[in-house]
Amino acid sequence: MRLTVKHIRLIKGLLHLLAVLPLIWLFFALHYGWLSADAAKDIQHFTGRMALKCLLVTLLISPLAKYLKQPLLIRVRRLTGLWCFAWASLHLLSYLFLELGITQYRLLGEEILHRPYLTLGMACWLILLALAATSTRKLQQWMGRRWQTLHNGVYLVAILAPVHYIWSVKILSPLPLLYAGAAFLLLIWRYKTFRQWFRRR
Numbered sequence: 734m735r736l737t738v739k740h741i742r743l744i745k746g747l748l749h750l751l752a753v754l755p756l757i758w759l760f761f762a763l764h765y766g767w768l769s770a771d772a773a774k775d776i777q778h779f780t781g782r783m784a785l786k787c788l789l790v791t792l793l794i795s796p797l798a799k800y801l802k803q804p805l806l807i808r809v810r811r812l813t814g815l816w817c818f819a820w821a822s823l824h825l826l827s828y829l830f831l832e833l834g835i836t837q838y839r840l841l842g843e844e845i846l847h848r849p850y851l852t853l854g855m856a857c858w859l860i861l862l863a864l865a866a867t868s869t870r871k872l873q874q875w876m877g878r879r880w881q882t883l884h885n886g887v888y889l890v891a892i893l894a895p896v897h898y899i900w901s902v903k904i905l906s907p908l909p910l911l912y913a914g915a916a917f918l919l920l921i922w923r924y925k926t927f928r929q930w931f932r933r934r
Contacts, residue, residue: 752816773831780824787817792919818865850900860886
């Protein structure tokens with residue numbers, strides 16, 4: 734069965750719901766004390782994992798659309814990418830407000846410069862910011878080939894973000910490795926595309 738525009742609208746609605754529900758859960762968890770004694774860390778890790786999940790879904794859409802022969806599925810990629818940026822922004826804000834304090838902007842800069850895992854995290858956020866800011870169809874048409882070159886930056890985020898996660902945890906657990914493994918598999922799935930890039934250069 735071929736997906737129609739109506740199906741895509743339903744899928745978008747479902748994806749919006751799946752992206753919002755964890756935020757609602759986080760609100761109730763904070764309000765009712767479901768988090769651990771270090772709630773600030775819990776919020777930081779939760780928002781970071783949600784950003785990673787949205788990133789992985791975004792990376793999954795293109796190969797899935799090709800494999801299932803559903804070209805209209807590509808239309809939901811922008812939505813998941815924007816949710817990835819939204820959760821990444823919440824992740825950054827939770828670190829700034831809950832870890833450093835709302836007025837410590839200078840300290841944030843120092844932390845980013847002196848802690849490599851934060852440097853990687855900020856690099857990911859800046860790339861996602863650029864992708865979100867240029868995600869409209871008008872800008873895509875205006876930028877032409879440069880748009881695709883810029884948006885290939887998502888692959889760099891797919892490498893740096895899991896490393897940032899692994900590097901940020903004090904005790905290595907299977908969960909960060911699972912995210913890294915999933916990102917690696919999604920990148921490997923695109924080996925033909927990457928091979929073409931290297932041949933052109």
